[in-house]
Amino acid sequence: MSQSVVHPAAASKAEATRAAIVDTAERLFRTLGYQKTAVADIARELRMSPANVYRFFPSKAAINEAICTRILAGLEHLAWSIARGPGTPRDRLRALFRALQEQTITLFFQEKKMHDMVGAAMQEHWPVIEAHVDAIETAIRHILMDGQAEGSFARIDANQTAKIVHTAIVAFIHPQVVEQCADDDDQAALADAMASFVLRALRPHPDD
Amino acid sequence: MSQSVVHPAAASKAEATRAAIVDTAERLFRTLGYQKTAVADIARELRMSPANVYRFFPSKAAINEAICTRILAGLEHLAWSIARGPGTPRDRLRALFRALQEQTITLFFQEKKMHDMVGAAMQEHWPVIEAHVDAIETAIRHILMDGQAEGSFARIDANQTAKIVHTAIVAFIHPQVVEQCADDDDQAALADAMASFVLRALRPHPDD
DNA sequence: TGAGTGACAGAAATCGAAAATCGTCATATC
DNA sequence: GATATGACGATTTTCGATTTCTGTCACTCA
Numbered sequence: 304m305s306q307s308v309v310h311p312a313a314a315s316k317a318e319a320t321r322a323a324i325v326d327t328a329e330r331l332f333r334t335l336g337y338q339k340t341a342v343a344d345i346a347r348e349l350r351m352s353p354a355n356v357y358r359f360f361p362s363k364a365a366i367n368e369a370i371c372t373r374i375l376a377g378l379e380h381l382a383w384s385i386a387r388g389p390g391t392p393r394d395r396l397r398a399l400f401r402a403l404q405e406q407t408i409t410l411f412f413q414e415k416k417m418h419d420m421v422g423a424a425m426q427e428h429w430p431v432i433e434a435h436v437d438a439i440e441t442a443i444r445h446i447l448m449d450g451q452a453e454g455s456f457a458r459i460d461a462n463q464t465a466k467i468v469h470t471a472i473v474a475f476i477h478p479q480v481v482e483q484c485a486d487d488d489d490q491a492a493l494a495d496a497m498a499s500f501v502l503r504a505l506r507p508h509p510d511d
Numbered sequence: 512m513s514q515s516v517v518h519p520a521a522a523s524k525a526e527a528t529r530a531a532i533v534d535t536a537e538r539l540f541r542t543l544g545y546q547k548t549a550v551a552d553i554a555r556e557l558r559m560s561p562a563n564v565y566r567f568f569p570s571k572a573a574i575n576e577a578i579c580t581r582i583l584a585g586l587e588h589l590a591w592s593i594a595r596g597p598g599t600p601r602d603r604l605r606a607l608f609r610a611l612q613e614q615t616i617t618l619f620f621q622e623k624k625m626h627d628m629v630g631a632a633m634q635e636h637w638p639v640i641e642a643h644v645d646a647i648e649t650a651i652r653h654i655l656m657d658g659q660a661e662g663s664f665a666r667i668d669a670n671q672t673a674k675i676v677h678t679a680i681v682a683f684i685h686p687q688v689v690e691q692c693a694d695d696d697d698q699a700a701l702a703d704a705m706a707s708f709v710l711r712a713l714r715p716h717p718d719d
Numbered sequence: 720t721g722a723g724t725g726a727c728a729g730a731a732a733t734c735g736a737a738a739a740t741c742g743t744c745a746t747a748t749c
Numbered sequence: 750g751a752t753a754t755g756a757c758g759a760t761t762t763t764c765g766a767t768t769t770c771t772g773t774c775a776c777t778c779a
Contacts, residue, residue, distance in 0.1 A: 352725075500676075503712040549739080549741085562753075
């Protein structure tokens with residue numbers, strides 16, 4: 304049972320076509336929204352038939368997933384760079400909250416169609432969301448463990464605490480909640496106050 | 512400019528009719544949902560014309576608001592009774608989180624139509640929601656101040672902290688979020704862990 | 720043989736007309 | 750005068766017909 308041998312030039316042609324599909328989809332999703340963009344629209348822009356798109360993606364849902372993955376990847380990279388960046392763990396945690404809150408509200412205000420798609424992804428449990436939650440909690444856990452290593456955070460279970468911390472900031476990062484509070488001018492300040500509060504919980508205590 | 516003199520018997524007849532409208536609306540909302548229940552449906556059950564309903568409520572939205580107020584009043588009374596009840600402030604806060612989480616998920620599983628209405632009320636900023644948020648934060652603040660008075664909670668700003676604590680539990684009490692996580696068996700445990708975490712933040716610290 | 724497509728069935732979305740709903744007001748009744 | 754309603758216009762929702770979309774497959778072509 305040998306695997307089929309893919310010609311290198313063909314593979315790179317297929318990759319280019321796949322990338323073109325993703326790029327086109329992303330552009331159309333930004334303007335029309337993912338629901339209003341048909342696979343035929345994507346194909347038309349690329350001067351190919353819709354059936355050809357299905358040679359690269361098993362379904363339209365897979366295209367949606369790919370675009371949503373792109374959006375969230377930006378956020379995950381930002382979170383990870385903050386988590387591993389300079390500064391004390393305390394400062395990093397605060398910066399992380401601020402960045403997550405800011406990116407979420409910015410997506411809502413500046414890319415409503417993408418914001419709506421991420422919201423739907425969460426609501427409908429698209430696979431990319433579970434990965435996203437993992438990535439954010441990994442970033443939080445990394446900061447927690449750094450804080451524990453340097454003695455500024457209590458030595459409590461880092462896995463569970465990352466999950467709790469993530470849960471505590473749902474109000475600032477969950478698309479539908481953020482949309483509902485979008486008119487409040489003080490969300491950024493509240494996120495910062497939440498960071499201070501969480502840092503109170505994290506610091507070592509004589510009774511620990 | 513004398514105020515109109517309302518006959519006592521007439522006032523009590525009007526109150527009874529108003530109450531009958533509310534009771535009927537509540538019953539129909541539970542089975543049909545608030546959107547599918549027409550004012551004419553309510554009137555028909557009471558053998559009156561729809562125009563008569565408008566003598567008691569200025570709009571259908573006002574009826575929706577009245578029913579939503581009833582639901583949330585139950586939750587607010589529960590919160591308040593826990594806040595003022597027996598037990599240490601620490602135990603009370605934990606009991607409050609548990610009760611709020613449990614009531615929210617129960618409403619979803621057992622009264623889906625009512626749950627949906629509360630969710631819409633939050634999303635659309637019905638006036639009753641602001642009052643509800645105030646009531647919950649008042650209950651939290653009461654516990655915080657009791658804890659501060661007895662020395663088990665740090666002396667930090669009780670108003671702001673009540674708001675932060677409330678925000679930290681949005682994941683357990685916000686209808687749309689709760690609905691999205693309804694399949695997770697460990698939400699109750701996570702709410703309890705959140706209580707422990709919040710209590711860590713609240714306890715006095717030598718550096719305070 | 721790999722790349723690409725036209726044709727197609729079943730499902731979902733859209734459309735425009737009809738029906739229902741909301742809220743108001745003139746009127747009726749006790 | 751207080752209580753109640755029929756009639757009505759504007760708006761919203763529903764419904765069945767039509768169109769569009771998703772995904773598949775047999776087929777073509779270089």
